[in-house]
Amino acid sequence: MKKIKRLNSTRPALWFFCQQDTFWILDNEQLPKQQLDSLGLIFDPQAPKFLLGYHQSLPCILVDLQHQTIDLPQGQWRGLRDIMLSSDEILSALLGRAWQVANFVRTHQFCGQCGQRMMTIHWEVAAQCRSCGHRAYPRISPAVIMAVIKDGQILLAKNKRNKGEIYSVLAGFVEVGETLEQTVIREVKEETNITVKNVRYFGSQPWPFPHNIMVAYLADWDSGDIQIDPHELIAADWFERDNLPEIPGKHSIARQLIDHVLSD
Ligand SMILES: [Zn+2]
Numbered sequence: 001m002k003k004i005k006r007l008n009s010t011r012p013a014l015w016f017f018c019q020q021d022t023f024w025i026l027d028n029e030q031l032p033k034q035q036l037d038s039l040g041l042i043f044d045p046q047a048p049k050f051l052l053g054y055h056q057s058l059p060c061i062l063v064d065l066q067h068q069t070i071d072l073p074q075g076q077w078r079g080l081r082d083i084m085l086s087s088d089e090i091l092s093a094l095l096g097r098a099w100q101v102a103n104f105v106r107t108h109q110f111c112g113q114c115g116q117r118m119m120t121i122h123w124e125v126a127a128q129c130r131s132c133g134h135r136a137y138p139r140i141s142p143a144v145i146m147a148v149i150k151d152g153q154i155l156l157a158k159n160k161r162n163k164g165e166i167y168s169v170l171a172g173f174v175e176v177g178e179t180l181e182q183t184v185i186r187e188v189k190e191e192t193n194i195t196v197k198n199v200r201y202f203g204s205q206p207w208p209f210p211h212n213i214m215v216a217y218l219a220d221w222d223s224g225d226i227q228i229d230p231h232e233l234i235a236a237d238w239f240e241r242d243n244l245p246e247i248p249g250k251h252s253i254a255r256q257l258i259d260h261v262l263s264d
Contacts, residue, residue: 001101001125004049004061009036014055016062016098017041019070022077023095029087031094032075033058040073048105050120052098060094064102080208085249092251096208101125103210104138112136138211144183145171145214147257148196150221150238154261155192156245157228157236167235167245168254171214184217192236193227196220202260205253216253218261 015032017024024041026032032039043065052060080099084092108118108127116131128135147169148155156167172187174180181199188196196219205214228236239245241262248254 001053001120002051002122003120004051007036007045007049007061007063011035011059013059013061014094015039016052016060016095017043017065017070018062018098018102019065019077020067021099022079023083023098024072024075025078025083025087026075029091031091041070043070044068050101050105052094052101055090055094060098062098062101064105066106084251089251093206096206099208100138100211108136141212142174142180143171143207143212143214144174144180144187144217145169145254145257146184146188146196146199146217146219147202147261148188148192148194148219148221149261153238153240154258155188155194155221155226155236156239156247156258157192158234160232160234165246166248167237167239168248169257171254180215180217184219188219189224191229191232192224194224195222197222202257203253214253216257218257 012033012035015024024032043063047066047068048064050062052062054060080095083095104125105120105127110116111118111129111132111134113134114129114132116129118127118129118136120126121128126135126137155170157170158165158167162168170188170191172183172191174183178186184199185196188194198220200218202216202218204216207214226236247258
C-alpha cells in the first residue's frame with residue numbers, strides 16, 4: 001500500500017471511492033475504470049489516497065472521502081454487504097480489501113503506545129509511529145465456521161443476531177491460545193451441547209465486517225443431543241437435502257459448506 005500525494009488525472013485506474021462505509025458502484029455493477037479526468041466527480045483533493053495494488057495491469061486506487069458528501073455523476077453509493085451479495089467474487093474480494101485498508105488507516109491515525117501521530121509506510125500495509133517506532137498492521141480476526149454431519153444430515157441453527165428465518169452452520173471467534181480445531185469443538189459444544197470428532201479443514205473466506213477471516217471446517221457428530229444456548233441461538237436441528245429451511249446466499253462459505261455436505 002502506498003500513500004499517493006497527487007493523482008495522475010490522465011492515467012486509467014480502477015477507482016475505489018469510499019464514503020463512510022459505502023463505495024461508488026456504477027449501474028453496470030462495476031467499479032469506475034477510466035481516467036480521473038473523465039469521471040466527472042468533484043471531491044476534496046486533500047482526501048487520503050492509496051495505491052492498493054494492480055488488477056489486470058490497472059492501478060487500484062482507494063480515495064477515502066470519509067464523511068464528505070459527494071454527488072455522483074452516475075451509479076450509486078452502495079454498502080459493502082449489499083455489493084458482496086450481488087456481485088462477482090473478484091469485485092467482492094477487491095472491495096473487501098479496499099474497505100479493510102480504509103478502515104485500518106482511519107483507526108490508526110495515532111499511536112496506541114505513545115499517542116503520537118502515525119504514518120502509513122510504503123512497502124507493506126502498515127502504519128508506523130514517528131516518535132516511538134511502534135508499527136501496527138491491519139487487524140485480522142479469525143473465526144471458525146463448521147458443518148457438523150450426522151448420518152448424512154447437517155446441523156443448522158437460527159442465530160439470534162440474524163434477522164429473518166435463515167438457518168446456517170455454527171460459527172464462532174477463536175479465543176487467545178486456542179487452535180482452530182479446538183475452537184470448532186468448543187463452539188459446537190457450547191452452542192448445541194454436541195461433541196464432535198474428525199475435525200477437518202474445508203476452506204477459508206475473508207469477511208470484511210469489519211476484519212474477519214472465516215476458516216471453515218467439517219466435523220462428525222460423536223455424541224450428545226441438541227440443547228441450544230439461548231444466549232446465542234433461537235433454534236437448531238438436523239436437516240437433509242429435501243427438508244432444508246432458508247439458508248445463506250451462494251457467495252458465503254456457509255453456503256458452500258452446506259452444499260458440499262448435502263451433495264455427497
Ligand atoms: Zn508511538
